[in-house]
Amino acid sequence: MNKKELSNLLSIYKLKTVExxxxxxxxxESSAEHSWSAIILSRFFLPKGIDGxxxxxxxxxxxxxxxxxxxxxxxxxxxxxxxxxLEWKAYDKLKKSLPGNLGKExxxxxxxxxxxxxxxxxxxxxxxxxDGLLTRVFNGDKFPDFKITKEDLIKHSNIQFGDFPxxxxxxxxQIEIAESTGKINDILS
Numbered sequence: 001m002n003k004k005e006l007s008n009l010l011s012i013y014k015l016k017t018v019e020x021x022x023x024x025x026x027x028x029e030s031s032a033e034h035s036w037s038a039i040i041l042s043r044f045f046l047p048k049g050i051d052g053x054x055x056x057x058x059x060x061x062x063x064x065x066x067x068x069x070x071x072x073x074x075x076x077x078x079x080x081x082x083x084x085x086l087e088w089k090a091y092d093k094l095k096k097s098l099p100g101n102l103g104k105e106x107x108x109x110x111x112x113x114x115x116x117x118x119x120x121x122x123x124x125x126x127x128x129x130x131d132g133l134l135t136r137v138f139n140g141d142k143f144p145d146f147k148i149t150k151e152d153l154i155k156h157s158n159i160q161f162g163d164f165p166x167x168x169x170x171x172x173x174q175i176e177i178a179e180s181t182g183k184i185n186d187i188l189s
Contacts, residue, residue, distance in 0.1 A: 005099035012098070014067045021073045022135045029135060031063045031071055038131040042124065045167055050123050054109075058124035061106050062113040065090035074132065074156075122163055129160040130167055137174045150179060 001009075015035070019028035042055045063071070068090030072083040095107040112121045133153070153175050161168035 008097045018066045038127045042127040054120040057109045058113045061109045
C-alpha cells in the first residue's frame with residue numbers, strides 16, 4: 001500500500017469526528033459510535049433468514065458519506081433533501097478514492113442500504129433508526145428544533161420497525177418507559 005492509498009483509507013477515520021444530534025453523556029455522539037451500536041443491535045435482533053454479515057456491512061458503510069455531507073436528524077425534513085444531494089456527491093468521491101476493493105464494497109453496500117429493497121437493507125435501516133431512538137430515550141435527550149409528540153414516535157416506530165415485531169415491541173416499550181418515568185418530556189419538544 002502506498003502513501004496515497006493509506007491516506008485515502010485513513011480518511012474514513014474522520015467519521016469519528018462527525019457529530020450527531022444525539023448525546024452520549026454530556027457530549028455529542030459521533031457517527032462512528034452510532035454505527036457501532038447499530039451493529040450491536042443488528043447482532044442482537046438478527047432474525048432467521050437474514051444474512052448478518054451483509055447487515056453488518058450495510059451498517060458499517062451507511063454513514064460514511066457524512067464525512068463530507070454531515071449528519072441530519074430524521075425529523076429535520078427541511079434539510080434532508082439538501083443533505084441527500086450532498087451525500088450522493090460524497091458517495092461518488094469516496095467510491096473512487098477508497099483503496100483496493102474497499103471502494104467497490106462501499107459502493108455496493110451503500111447503494112443497497114439507500115434502496116432498502118433487500119431484507120438485509122430493510123433490517124439494517126431498522127437497526128439504524130432503533131439505535132437513534134434508544135439513544136435518545138436512554139439519555140433523555142431532546143429533539144431540538146422539532147415539534148415531536150409521543151404519537152409521532154409511535155407512528156415512526158410502527159413504520160420503521162413494522163417488519164420486525166421484536167424491534168417494534170422494544171421501541172414501543174421504551175417510549176412507554178420514558179413516559180412512565182417522566183423522561184418522555186425530556187425527549188419531546
